Amino acid sequence: xxxxxxxxxxxxxxxxxxxxxxxxxxxxxxxxxxxxxxxxxxxxxxxxxxxxxxxxxxxxxxxxxxxxxxxxxxxxxxxxxxxxxxxxxxxxxxxxxxxxxxxxxxxxxxxxxxxxxxxxxxxxxxxxxxxxxxxxxxxxxxxxxxxxxxxxxxxxxxxxxxxxxxxxxxxxxxxxxxxxxxxxxxxxxxxxxxxx
Amino acid sequence: xxxxxxxxxxxxxxxxxxxxxxxxxxxxxxxxxxxxxxxxxxxxxxxxxxxxxxxxxxxxxxxxxxxxxxxxxxxxxxxxxxxxxxxxxxxxxxxxxxxxxxxxxxxxxxxxxxxxxxxxxxxxxxxxxxxxxxxxxxxxxxxxxxxxxxxxxxxxxxxxxxxxxxxxxxxxxxxxxxxxxxxxxxxxxxxxxxxxxxxxxxxxxxxxxxxxxxxxxxxxxxxxxxxxxxxxxxxxxxxxxxxxxxxxxxxxxxxxxxxxxxxxxxxxxxxxxxxxxxxxxxxxxxxxxxxxxxxxxxxxxxxxxxxxxxxxxxxxxxxxxxxxxxxxxxxxxxxxxxxxxxxxxxxxxxxxxxxxxxxxxxxxxxxxxxxxxxxxxxxxxxxxxxxxxxxxxxxxxxxxxxxxxxxxxxxxxxxxxxxxxxxxxxxxxxxxxxxxxxxxxxxxxxxxxxxxxxxxxxxxxxxxxxxxxxxxxxxxxxxxxxxxxxxxxxxxx
Numbered sequence: 001x002x003x004x005x006x007x008x009x010x011x012x013x014x015x016x017x018x019x020x021x022x023x024x025x026x027x028x029x030x031x032x033x034x035x036x037x038x039x040x041x042x043x044x045x046x047x048x049x050x051x052x053x054x055x056x057x058x059x060x061x062x063x064x065x066x067x068x069x070x071x072x073x074x075x076x077x078x079x080x081x082x083x084x085x086x087x088x089x090x091x092x093x094x095x096x097x098x099x100x101x102x103x104x105x106x107x108x109x110x111x112x113x114x115x116x117x118x119x120x121x122x123x124x125x126x127x128x129x130x131x132x133x134x135x136x137x138x139x140x141x142x143x144x145x146x147x148x149x150x151x152x153x154x155x156x157x158x159x160x161x162x163x164x165x166x167x168x169x170x171x172x173x174x175x176x177x178x179x180x181x182x183x184x185x186x187x188x189x190x191x192x193x194x195x196x
Numbered sequence: 197x198x199x200x201x202x203x204x205x206x207x208x209x210x211x212x213x214x215x216x217x218x219x220x221x222x223x224x225x226x227x228x229x230x231x232x233x234x235x236x237x238x239x240x241x242x243x244x245x246x247x248x249x250x251x252x253x254x255x256x257x258x259x260x261x262x263x264x265x266x267x268x269x270x271x272x273x274x275x276x277x278x279x280x281x282x283x284x285x286x287x288x289x290x291x292x293x294x295x296x297x298x299x300x301x302x303x304x305x306x307x308x309x310x311x312x313x314x315x316x317x318x319x320x321x322x323x324x325x326x327x328x329x330x331x332x333x334x335x336x337x338x339x340x341x342x343x344x345x346x347x348x349x350x351x352x353x354x355x356x357x358x359x360x361x362x363x364x365x366x367x368x369x370x371x372x373x374x375x376x377x378x379x380x381x382x383x384x385x386x387x388x389x390x391x392x393x394x395x396x397x398x399x400x401x402x403x404x405x406x407x408x409x410x411x412x413x414x415x416x417x418x419x420x421x422x423x424x425x426x427x428x429x430x431x432x433x434x435x436x437x438x439x440x441x442x443x444x445x446x447x448x449x450x451x452x453x454x455x456x457x458x459x460x461x462x463x464x465x466x467x468x469x470x471x472x473x474x475x476x477x478x479x480x481x482x483x484x485x486x487x488x489x490x491x492x493x494x495x496x497x498x499x500x501x502x503x504x505x506x507x508x509x510x511x512x513x514x515x516x517x518x519x520x521x522x523x524x525x526x527x528x529x530x531x532x533x534x535x536x537x538x539x540x541x542x543x544x545x546x547x548x549x550x551x552x553x554x555x556x557x558x559x560x561x562x563x564x565x566x567x568x569x570x571x572x573x574x575x576x577x578x579x580x581x582x583x584x585x586x587x588x589x590x591x592x593x594x595x596x597x598x599x600x601x602x603x604x605x606x607x608x609x610x611x612x613x614x615x616x617x618x619x620x621x622x623x624x625x626x627x628x629x630x631x632x633x634x635x636x637x638x639x640x641x642x643x644x645x646x647x648x649x650x651x652x653x654x655x656x657x658x659x660x661x662x663x664x665x666x667x668x669x670x671x672x673x674x675x676x677x678x679x680x681x682x683x684x685x686x687x688x689x
Binding site: 056059060061062063064065067068071080090093094096097099100101102103106107110114117118121122141145148149152153155156157158159160 | 553554583613614615618649650651652653654655656660661663664665667668669671672673675676677679680681683684685
């Protein structure tokens, strides 16, 4: 298994870790509130009680960031045959031959992940988010655009490899990883605090 | 004394003549030549006179002449105790149904247990046959076998004799029931084996009845071929095949003679399911069967463009049973259409030497009418790559002139897509009329270079790519706003 595949699994692992942290966070909160209030609280009521509005700007930016994250992830790993030879953009030659094939490809990824992208910011409403993080949530979008550009560059010159190719790949991966960590950080922080 | 000697000589002479049957005695003219020429002598003159006298009796007084013959006749049987030996057909095989080509051994068994050796006689055996369709027996084409007095088995007093000429019944021209019997002659008695009773357990028959069937000649289907399989109507075309079991056939031809055993082979030629031509030729069984357009004008100009099939029928002409076989249907030849156009200079070029998949490619050919007047026809351009085999790219209808070739160009074609990158390609044309080779298509020609492996046509900073990226960003932004408005604002409000 090459570094490409390992890095892909690493990104997936962080997503799974974020999901698990959130589930455990919600579980702990449920138990703690049940103990403190000495009554059995349903999870639905808990969700309603815990939900904190963070504002439409925050939500819009977060949703856009998650949309961009999935598109950038697909561009890094599924644009060229370098990582997944059997599943990539060029396996759909009509789309890949089109001048706006990149846009069509991104639209397909958007449609495939729209439910996930739309739901993830709702998770943020269960966490207390500082003003600092609300500012930090602006960071992933430009980082993900950089990742997208780096991946697009690799795709446009494929199968040629230059000294820039490797650098572009690393930059794309790092920006993707940082963006993911930033986007998942309220969950990790919330989980850490509830375990303190 | 002289008269006595003369009479004695006459008697001996007459006895020989009578023993030989009714033979004309030549008249020696004028007492000259013949026996009287060697020294003359009075006794010879008397004999001559006597001969003439006897001839005169024979003519003028036949009754008395016959009586005279009885006076001189001497019986060659010396005893009345002689009993004619028994004679049977001998055929030990239990199988009485045989083909014309089966090996057979036909024999005769003679048993002479009644006569002591002293009075035995030589026995002359003649095989007689009644072939299918015949009303009576006739002598078979075999030599008379002679059983000498000393050729009997000491114990059984029997003698077995084969008729070696009969090794099979391939000489029959009609199959069916064949009857065989033996005629025996000892010089005095003529009789047949039919007077005996059968002993099938030991292979003895008074009359041998065999059921002979025919195996008609059969062509080996796998040897059928026509060459060339695609040809012009006036090309030399040859059909070949071989008969089955040539070794058997060779034997037959060797034994029975070539003319008698030739096989009549008919070549039947079909267009669709209609027989349009047939030709028959005799072949010896060992020969390679061959028909060609030299034997006959099988195809005509009007056959151009048609597909033919063929098969053979073979017959040996034997009556009384199946004598004809048919082969399977063979396919070919396909007669090329008559040329209407002459096509040359097939070519392809790319915009530049990079041969990217997205580039425009120029294809072309030169065409000229082969007929007396201009020919209107359609040209289809095809490309062939592993990702897109046999892809129709473009078509155009043109009118080919008679005097000079005209260029037929397919300019700025985009026959490839990203899946063709890094692949070789072929191109070819199809025409609505036959070209100079009688074909409705050109041969596939390989492109001069492999298609460039580069996949994306645009650079990152090209307007198209910039537009792509900006639109993706816009999609994400718009998606975020729309989803937030649709799913979050109401909830949080």
